[in-house]
Amino acid sequence: MFRFSAPPPLSLYVHVPWCVRKCPYCDFNSHELKGDIPEAAYVDALLGDLEQDLPAVWGRPVSSVFIGGGTPSLLSPEALDRLLSGLRARLRLAPDAEITLEANPGTVEAGRFEEFHAAGINRLSIGVQSFDDDTLQRLGRIHGRREALRAAEAAHHAGFDNFNLDLMFGLPAQSLARGIDDIATALALEPTHISYYQLTLEPNTAFHHRPPALPPEEEIEAIQRQGQARLAAAGYAQYEVSAYARAGRQCRHNLNYWHFGDYLGIGAGAHAKITHAPEGRIERLWKKRHPRDYLAAADKVEGRATLRRSDAAFEFMMNALRLVEGFDTGLFGQRTGLAISAVTPALQEAERRGLIEWDAKRVRPTGRGRDFLNDLIELFLDGDE
The missing domain is CATH 3.20.20.70 (Aldolase class I)
Structure with a gap:
């Protein structure tokens, strides 16, 4: 995948x-x-x-x-x-x-x-x-x-x-x-x-x-x-x-969160994101939420989910576009396992609206993009499956 x-x-x-x-x-x-x-x-x-x-x-x-x-x-x-x-x-x-x-x-x-x-x-x-x-x-x-x-x-x-x-x-x-x-x-x-x-x-x-x-x-x-x-x-x-x-x-x-890195999460209600690189898979898991249930359970995991292509693209953008300097376009591929072309239409639309500055090397939110961050991120909701 x-x-x-x-x-x-x-x-x-x-x-x-x-x-x-x-x-x-x-x-x-x-x-x-x-x-x-x-x-x-x-x-x-x-x-x-x-x-x-x-x-x-x-x-x-x-x-x-x-x-x-x-x-x-x-x-x-x-x-x-x-x-x-x-x-x-x-x-x-x-x-x-x-x-x-x-x-x-x-x-x-x-x-x-x-x-x-x-x-x-x-x-x-x-x-x-x-x-x-x-x-x-x-x-x-x-x-x-x-x-x-x-x-x-x-x-x-x-x-x-x-x-x-x-x-x-x-x-x-x-x-x-x-x-x-x-x-x-x-x-x-x-x-x-x-x-x-x-x-x-x-x-x-x-x-x-x-x-x-x-x-x-x-x-x-x-x-x-x-x-x-x-x-x-x-x-x-x-x-x-x-x-x-x-x-x-x-x-x-x-x-590391904002660069879409991996993280373990331990403790009541903690979430984790793990990249299984050899399998080409990104997994999310979360632990039992209430302290009483967490302490009592032998298996602390409450649930697991595997990210789809659109999930990975959207979550990367949701995090990386919070950064004032944005992100290197190569980082997108490194962290999502996808080509930047997966989000090119959304990037073009964001640029048209004045929400980002974009070239072959870097994507950076404008001041307007930071002010209207939710509007910017929403452009990436409908990614390619």
């Missing part, structure tokens, strides 16, 4: 599904913690889950690990150390592998950042969202401005020379002044990476069922444009729709 000269780079995603409290805007597979996390049992389940997936990727190096959730930093340093030791024993982790842990400043784990660093975590992603106490309360966050500042300072103190701050805009009752203050505060904390994205009211969330009062569209646009200008002036280059980084500090794990 597909023709590959070699499989793409491989990453690992680890999902830890528990939170102290479910945020009203969150549509991730997260569950409010009732009692203690069953750490030992969950780490055992994660390693058993990985062992089931190993035959499909045997011998392939792993370039990055991302431990997300939920709030994975609720795990003790001892549990994370055992998890990472188990991963190293089973996988060929690259010597310079990027190993990221998501952290919530509203829990006591900020004081354990040094122990996380000692366990092998070399990058943090801290879910600040805002530095305004009133805004954070409206978002249902369990932390305030003081805890957010302390978490970033603790990251520096613990020796993390690479960490991300998550920041949102277009928040309930947010003014332009408050939005810009959030950016200014984040910049003063000197992270290497900032994720800056607009609040969206996702289905199956409390905010979707009971929408909060959001700023007018023109106010949201002003916050975004001025925020982006501040980021650029401070040396944070935008390389993806919502990602800004200092030179050389782009998130390698996310870049």
